[in-house]
Amino acid sequence: MFPDTRTAALEQLEAFLPRAGRAYASRRNHDTGPGTERTTSMLSPAIRRKLITEAEVCARVMATQGHAAAEKFIQEICWRTYWVGWLQQRPGVWARYREELAASQERVDLDRAPQRRYAAALAGETGIDAFDGWAKELVEAGWLHNHARMNFASIWIFTLQLPWQLGADFFYRHLLDACPASNTLSWRWVAGLQTAGKTYLANPESIRKMHPRFRLEAPLARTAIALPADDPGPPRGIRPAQQFDDGKRTGLFITTADLSLETEILPKLVAVAATSRIGGAPSPLKCAHAETALADGLARAAAHAQVEGERLDEENPIEAMRAWVAQHGLEQVVTGEAPVGPEAERLAALEAAGIPIVRVRRQWDDLAWPQASKGFFAFKAAIPRLLATV
Ligand SMILES: Cc1cc2nc3c(=O)[nH]c(=O)nc-3n(C[C@H](O)[C@H](O)[C@H](O)COP(=O)(O)OP(=O)(O)OC[C@H]3O[C@@H](n4cnc5c(N)ncnc54)[C@H](O)[C@@H]3O)c2cc1C
Structure with missing residues (x-):
């Protein structure tokens, strides 16, 4: 599927x-x-x-x-x-979400009533049939229809009165498509933070019509008062795309941010590598999907460069990258542009350690962002x- x-x-x-x-x-x-x-x-x-x-x-x-x-x-x-x-x-919105997630988790852990509602929501045992069905589908399939996501998020926030950050995290851990931008900002949109004051209220009629397998007899919140506004700050602009140097000895580093880099114009490649495993704390299903996709991306890139694809130890990413760069005498490490999120944080850490990373940004993103x-x-x-x- x-x-x-x-x-x-x-x-x-x-x-x-x-x-x-x-x-x-x-x-x-x-x-x-x-x-x-x-x-x-x-x-x-x-x-x-x-x-x-x-x-x-x-x-x-x-x-x-x-x-x-x-x-x-x-x-x-x-x-x-x-x-x-x-x-x-506005990368600060992602950073603040990560901080608030930790704080929300601590708050819920301290208070019995939300703790119970949170456990029931994760297990799909709230008694709201549509919500429970979606919670189970999310875990079992790693995907939900957009209308289900909107209504799940609305019920989570306004009916179950749970912190939106915990719901976004539940999605992020399980969705095969988990995207820091689409996920975080969609949850913020439902909560009334993204378009200030404008919330999304789940409507039982519309849920029964669009998801006819649910009867939805349990009552849902009838109002959705926007969460207190936060200030995302002014847009910082987009940094110009980086350019690789055709004359330099080049390695290609494949990440899950861009798994078809061989379709772009690249310099001559002497080595191609990816990490040894998927980082973070994804669900087993999401992890398996990402592992297979990464292996596929690595294999295609290696075939394109006519070299053997290598794996770099995920436990020691900086040391492993340094060793790889030294082994092949690389003067630049080309990789796909990674927008705000874990992949970008990994690249930033490598750059901070002095690895000569060059990010290839797709023309579509360069024009659109x-x-x-x-x-x-x-x-x-x-x-x-x-x-x-x-
Ligand atoms: C609370 C919430 C969380 C979400 N989290 C994610 C997420 O982590 N990752 C993600 O890719 N999408 C997310 N979405 C957007 C959307 O639900 C999914 O992209 C869509 O359901 C994917 O199914 P599809 O591929 O069949 O989409 P289609 O309807 O076939 O659309 C084609 C493509 O367009 C993009 N797309 C479609 N709808 C949206 C949308 N509303 N917002 C952004 N992109 C869209 C997707 O890349 C999708 O594959 C979220 C939406 C909500 C309401």
């Missing part, structure tokens, strides 16, 4: 193309549940890791459906780009220019 190789992702895209036009626009909010043919592409885990890129997906959809019919699907793709660009300009300083409405105006490049 969720492609973990580039070949599988391209096949899934091709199979979805006939449904990417008007059928998608009219049916995309309907969620028929696991085991049925879904109304959306289910490509998000592949797009998150750039097994296929937003530009490739948009190009194929426009070529087969035409721009007018594909408009809604393309707009959804652009939501992802927009969130990533927005967070890229600077446009994401305000709301999506303003960003939308730039979409035609973006599409002209694919």
